[in-house]
Amino acid sequence: MLTLREKYYDFDQISSKVFKCRRDDQFFTMKIVSILNEENQANNGVPYWIIREISILKELDHINIVRLIDVMTDGPDLFLVFEYLDNEFQADFLKNPKMFMYPQMKKEFLYQILNTVAYLHARKILLRDLRPENILVNVRTQVLKIALFGAARTFEAPLEAYSSSVGCLSYRSPEVLFQFGCEKYSTPNDVWAVGCIFGEMLLHRPLFSGPSDVELLDEIFTLLGTPTEETWPGVTSICGTCALMGPPQQPKDLAKEFPMLNPDGLDLLSKMLCLCPNYRISAEDAVKHPYFKGV
């Protein structure tokens, strides 16, 4: 088996643990992850999350996902070789000022995100930590890439219960904030995150930005109304007396909040930001929504 140095050469440091390298006149990005620290070495070898994460990434082949090409262990380190994205790909895509030049571009990028999420869900893979920071875009070619490492989980493999460490707070769904009914992440959480990103694309600021679970829920209910048995069956039995519910609020008119959106766009946004996870639109159905006619 070839060693790392035999396989790759011309290492060029990008950041402390990220390198640009070459193999057969092709460029790659190499990320170094320390896996066998003393505690692991004394305990149990390669950590379980590394094994799950990489085996998931290895099977994915989608134009909008940063591809994992190769994996090697060497001593205490793991070397992940990803496809190389040139400087035109900017991370944290909503901070890119060119992003908002053309309205059609937003629709194009939203479509690509949803298409990727549908692809992952069809393979029983959850993103769980979808946020703008993990999305890179090339504005010139209008290609978007989602960097999955550290976020994806298969839901054939066991998932941890909800925890505050999973997912950026602003993009966390109400059922996660409530820890509603069941303890597990599922596909609707990812769709909620896409809805939040959609809103952020339109408003040029995070849709919800509360610093804590309670304040974030209050922001959500201020916009979308406090859930009731009609809008979210079972919510009162779980959270009827819960302080998180706050005083009852009526939903705002999304057409006034998002005047730049046409009726199809408003319909899609409202379906992605549906409070009840069971009623929330699936990524697969969202991709087929009339809003994307012509994309």
Place this chain on the structure above:
Amino acid sequence: MKISDENSSKPINPTSFQGGIECVGNRKMGQNRRALSVINQDLVAEGRPYPCVVNKRALAEKHNVCEKKQADPGHRPITRRFAAQIASTQKNRAEGTKKSNLGNSNSNGFGEHIFVDEEHKSTTDDQPVPMSLEKTEPMHSESDQMEEVEMEDIIEEETVLDIDTCDANNPLAVVDYIEDLYAHYRKLEGTSCVSSDYMAQQSDINERMRAILIDWLIEVHDKFDLLHETLFLTVNLIDRFLAKQTVARKKLQLVGLVAMLLACKYEEVSVPVVGDLILISDKAYTRKEVLEMEKLMVNTLQFNMSVPTAYVFMKRFLKAAQADRKLELLAFFLVELSLVEYEMLKFPPSLLAAAAVYTAQCTIYGFKQWSKTCEWHSNYSEDQLLECSTLMAAFHQKAGNGKLTGVHRKYCSSKFSYTAKCEPARFLLENPL
């Protein structure tokens, strides 16, 4: 047994058994070793048949899009009069009659119309009916001429059942994606299988040694109370590693232990620690050897562990067979017997799973049984299963004899409802291919 806490915040009681197939789907969270008891409740415990099964479509129409509908337990019985109505409609349709009377038909919301007698209308309005009673064209009014027919005259084609309706409100069951998912598994299984003659390139080990190793690992898996999928992944990792790497005889057990460790890390909530694996190998290997082998295995296999094993297909096909606990246990007994046998590597995991379900049905019912629903969901006809099924029946027959009886002993226990004690389907062996 110590349990690594890296993936679980709660203490684990290592002696709380899974209870055979009950591990999939129906246990309370409190006593559940699985983190996702709600996933794909495909295998139903306690002998209950699958709920919410409805007619899907005739096999002949299996490539057409169909709307899934909930079964209506209270739908009207097929009376002589109603049967005559159906027969008449079929006759009229054959003659090219295209009359329509929407006043007497009940739209189902998809532009189709369903028979409803006026006297039954109040009870059937807004209730879906079995797909087999749906018609794709408008129906005729009751004033149309009808002839009386005997019930025997109407031969209803066996339909394919929709097995996913009951999971429609379970996001983890991904009902919207389930067909795509299994198509993806079918595509993927080709790349995750090994050649059935890989052992020829091994100089120091052979099929017999592989069989001894896997038979022992099945017992270890049971003692550690691990999930079903962990066992299937363990065997897959062993075979894929041995197909790529020459292994010395004295290291074969180490390969098996490390494969189980990796499978646990992928599948389990609580992972056995390396120390436990060393103990069960009677301290044949050091911690350093285990960790070095782990690195060699993940490098050799390129971390490819998201592979469809026979287990994922078993879940689906057992659901299609509306299996009760007895059938599930027997199917798993047969497929585990097959894991030990090197010659079974010539069959892809999906075929192995389908044959196990088929053979289990033959064993329980005493005759060949493979419904159109099973055929539709497995993509295998009865003829395609016979070779594999005959081998399974033979393994069942000799399971208690010989030197490798680990699987037989496991399934002879009360934990697995003494499944191994049932008589094999000898009639499958009477006319071998």
